[in-house]
Amino acid sequence: MEKFTVLDGLVAPLDRPNVDTDAIIPKQFLKSIKRSGFGPNLFDEWRYLDHGEPGMDNSKRPLNPNFVLNQPKYRGAQILLARENFGCGSSREHAPWALTDFGFRAIVAPSYADIFFNNSFKNGLLPVIMPAAVVDRLFLEAEATPGFRLTIDLPRQVVVIPGGQEFRFEVDAFRKHNMVEGLDEIGLTLKQSDAIRAFEDRHRAAQPWLFV
Amino acid sequence: MQPQTLYDKLWSSHVVSEDADGTALLYIDRHLVHEVTSPQAFEGLKLAGRRPWRIDSVVATADHNTPTRDWDQGIRDPISRTQVETLDANIREYGAKAYFPFLDARQGIVHVIGPEQGATLPGMTVVCGDSHTSTHGAFAALAFGIGTSEVEHVLATQTLNMKKAKSMLVRVDGSLRAGVTAKDVVLAVIGRIGTAGGTGCAIEFAGSVIRGLSMEGRMTLCNMAIEAGARAGMVAADDTTIEYVRGRNFAPKGDHWDRAVAYWRTLKSDEGATFDKTVVLNGGDIAPQVTWGTSPEMVGSVEGNVPDPARIEDPVKRASLERALHYMGLQPNTPITEIRIDKVFIGSCTNSRIEDLRAAATVVKGRQVAAGVKLAMVVPGSGLVKRQAESEGLDRVFRDAGFEWREPGCSMCLAMNDDRLEPGERCASTSNRNFEGRQGAGGRTHLVSPAMAAAAAIAGRFVDVRKIL
Numbered sequence: 001m002e003k004f005t006v007l008d009g010l011v012a013p014l015d016r017p018n019v020d021t022d023a024i025i026p027k028q029f030l031k032s033i034k035r036s037g038f039g040p041n042l043f044d045e046w047r048y049l050d051h052g053e054p055g056m057d058n059s060k061r062p063l064n065p066n067f068v069l070n071q072p073k074y075r076g077a078q079i080l081l082a083r084e085n086f087g088c089g090s091s092r093e094h095a096p097w098a099l100t101d102f103g104f105r106a107i108v109a110p111s112y113a114d115i116f117f118n119n120s121f122k123n124g125l126l127p128v129i130m131p132a133a134v135v136d137r138l139f140l141e142a143e144a145t146p147g148f149r150l151t152i153d154l155p156r157q158v159v160v161i162p163g164g165q166e167f168r169f170e171v172d173a174f175r176k177h178n179m180v181e182g183l184d185e186i187g188l189t190l191k192q193s194d195a196i197r198a199f200e201d202r203h204r205a206a207q208p209w210l211f212v
Numbered sequence: 213m214q215p216q217t218l219y220d221k222l223w224s225s226h227v228v229s230e231d232a233d234g235t236a237l238l239y240i241d242r243h244l245v246h247e248v249t250s251p252q253a254f255e256g257l258k259l260a261g262r263r264p265w266r267i268d269s270v271v272a273t274a275d276h277n278t279p280t281r282d283w284d285q286g287i288r289d290p291i292s293r294t295q296v297e298t299l300d301a302n303i304r305e306y307g308a309k310a311y312f313p314f315l316d317a318r319q320g321i322v323h324v325i326g327p328e329q330g331a332t333l334p335g336m337t338v339v340c341g342d343s344h345t346s347t348h349g350a351f352a353a354l355a356f357g358i359g360t361s362e363v364e365h366v367l368a369t370q371t372l373n374m375k376k377a378k379s380m381l382v383r384v385d386g387s388l389r390a391g392v393t394a395k396d397v398v399l400a401v402i403g404r405i406g407t408a409g410g411t412g413c414a415i416e417f418a419g420s421v422i423r424g425l426s427m428e429g430r431m432t433l434c435n436m437a438i439e440a441g442a443r444a445g446m447v448a449a450d451d452t453t454i455e456y457v458r459g460r461n462f463a464p465k466g467d468h469w470d471r472a473v474a475y476w477r478t479l480k481s482d483e484g485a486t487f488d489k490t491v492v493l494n495g496g497d498i499a500p501q502v503t504w505g506t507s508p509e510m511v512g513s514v515e516g517n518v519p520d521p522a523r524i525e526d527p528v529k530r531a532s533l534e535r536a537l538h539y540m541g542l543q544p545n546t547p548i549t550e551i552r553i554d555k556v557f558i559g560s561c562t563n564s565r566i567e568d569l570r571a572a573a574t575v576v577k578g579r580q581v582a583a584g585v586k587l588a589m590v591v592p593g594s595g596l597v598k599r600q601a602e603s604e605g606l607d608r609v610f611r612d613a614g615f616e617w618r619e620p621g622c623s624m625c626l627a628m629n630d631d632r633l634e635p636g637e638r639c640a641s642t643s644n645r646n647f648e649g650r651q652g653a654g655g656r657t658h659l660v661s662p663a664m665a666a667a668a669a670i671a672g673r674f675v676d677v678r679k680i681l
Contacts, residue, residue: 016531016532016535017528017532018407018408018507018532020507020645020647022626022645022647022648022649022650023647023648023649026649026653027626027627027628027650028628030248030276030628031248031277031289031291031292031294031295031628032291032295033251033252033255033294033295033298034252035252035255035360045648045649045653051635051653054291055291083528084408085407085408085411085441088407088408088441089343089645089647090342090343090626090645091249091341091342091343091345091357091358091359092248092249092359093249093252093341093359093360093361096359111408111411113408113411113441114377114411114412114441114442114443115343115357115358115359115438115443118358118359118362118374119359119360119361119362122359122361122362123361172233172235172375173233173235174231174233174235174373184260185361185365185373186260186262186364186365186368186369187260189237189365189368189369189371189373190368190369192228192229192237192371193369195228195229195237196228196237196239196265196369196370196371199228199239200239200266200370203226203239206225206475207335207472207475208468208471209333209464209468209469209471209472210241210333210336211268212464212465212468
């Protein structure tokens with residue numbers, strides 16, 4: 001996994017609550033057996049005016065000019081500013097894969113759905129939780145200020161707005177460590193193989209029917 | 213000892229280790245696998261040169277992409293076919309406790325076949341790369357959906373790193389009125405607490421209404437815990453649980469059975485156990501529910517009206533409501549019973565079990581699908597459910613009424629196969645999500661119970677099933 005330390009990035013505001021993973025990456029693109037290539041179909045139904053299917057040349061499809069990510073001023077955005085309960089719905093990891101493939105490295109929102117939140121950390125996509133009032137303010141500034149950028153400092157757990165004001169955010173220590181170091185979580189867990197085997201022996205003794 | 217919740221018991225009996233900040237390594241007993249969220253996990257395993265830790269924890273099937281008719285022609289969409297064949301190849305290479313591939317008589321929706329085979333047992337931790345894994349919590353199991361990275365992690369280590377969730381009790385007291393089902397209960401719960409109401413929580417459903425539900429009903433309930441934001445929903449084990457499991461394919465046998473039952477009887481919250489949050493509903497107050505918007509929380513009684521955004525003060529909520537009504541093509545204040553439908557879908561991991569099909573058939577029997585309904589389809593949850601229904605003559609009831617009787621699979625719940633809504637089409641659906649585009653781009657989904665979907669098929673619009681039973 002790519003390390004995440006300090007990100008200074010352009011902000012794209014997506015002003016709607018309860019953005020679900022079906023909207024982030026529609027089901028027809030989940031047929032892929034790869035982890036990459038989902039970026040062109042991120043928010044497919046909102047981003048294009050026609051209906052997308054796998055295998056289409058997305059560069060030739062008509063874009064919805066009203067959709068935020070199609071506006072030239074947000075080209076190259078690495079931080080998605082979003083509303084509450086972002087990423088609700090299906091467990092599809094294709095959602096963070098599509099966001100990172102598009103170029104996002106972080107999201108700032110008041111809240112996230114649990115599975116999406118978890119999946120994001122596994123893919124070097126940092127979901128920052130900010131109070132709703134701060135998010136409201138960031139929306140106002142992002143929409144009013146061309147080229148609005150934020151600095152997200154994961155080691156220090158702060159979001160820095162232009163002018164230098166800092167907002168602290170909470171992040172689980174284990175997830176933060178893995179992300180800052182870019183660790184392979186499976187390799188890390190396998191260091192506990194002996195403990196897993198010992199647990200398995202106790203578990204088998206207590207509930208042998210689980211191991212038949 | 214301090215009284216424990218069911219969730220406390222399930223959690224603590226699976227903790228391998230725990231670090232100072234509370235992140236635990238949790239042991240996983242059952243790993244359900246399907247074709248959509250597993251290929252990248254198997255690929256990752258292979259690229260890292262790792263082997264599965266305990267492959268006999270895996271029960272697999274192909275369900276999301278499989279067609280629901282013309283099985284003799286195979287899977288015609290080449291991309292879908294590749295995904296299903298990739299699962300075939302991965303199971304060939306790594307093995308599994310059981311695999312029910314496309315065309316197998318026992319194939320079906322992963323959350324239907326796990327319980328049906330006795331592969332889901334009380335006291336287990338159950339995971340699957342699918343958010344509706346919460347279904348299995350109906351068996352007093354700790355069951356939750358995971359992403360593909362975690363699928364790979366479980367394959368490689370039989371564990372997951374996670375923090376314990378908060379606990380939430382949803383108690384439904386009293387009793388349900390005739391024609392009101394588990395689906396209506398869970399939609400009413402979501403309507404009350406919202407789609408993020410259970411975020412960060414494991415929900416235990418309890419109370420006299422829940423005790424009175426069959427396992428099928430409890431599965432419907434736990435299935436939609438995720439639509440309330442909770443990764444896990446669960447119900448304490450009782451005689452209903454134990455009788456459902458008894459004699460199933462992978463249920464414990466002989467001496468193991470007696471030991472297992474003795475243990476399972478402990479799988480309930482202790483007297484005096486405390487929850488972080490508690491929500492109480494009165495079963496008698498719950499009417500048949502119909503969603504009118506693009507989120508499961510946008511729901512109400514069939515006796516009600518489409519809400520009016522003009523009455524909402526919060527500008528973000530008002531905009532969200534306006535957007536939903538625009539997408540759904542609905543005018544504010546329209547009575548729900550005046551909403552006409554184009555299609556009917558009875559199926560999905562929420563409502564495709566035998567009891568669901570019986571409930572729908574009871575409404576349909578001797579009646580005809582309304583002329584304005586373009587398609588009414590029944591998609592059984594598994595090959596075994598289909599066969600059971602056919603042995604009871606339910607297929608004839610549906611066919612005689614004008615329904616299509618299909619092969620099992622996820623089908624139009626998420627429309628990954630050919631079963632889908634066309635733009636603007638309106639569907640009475642027994643599935644779990646009414647998101648924009650969920651059942652096909654531009655499609656409009658109204659979530660209802662099987663009996664309500666059947667009643668809508670007959671009337672061509674939503675009707676209160678209690679009035680026609």
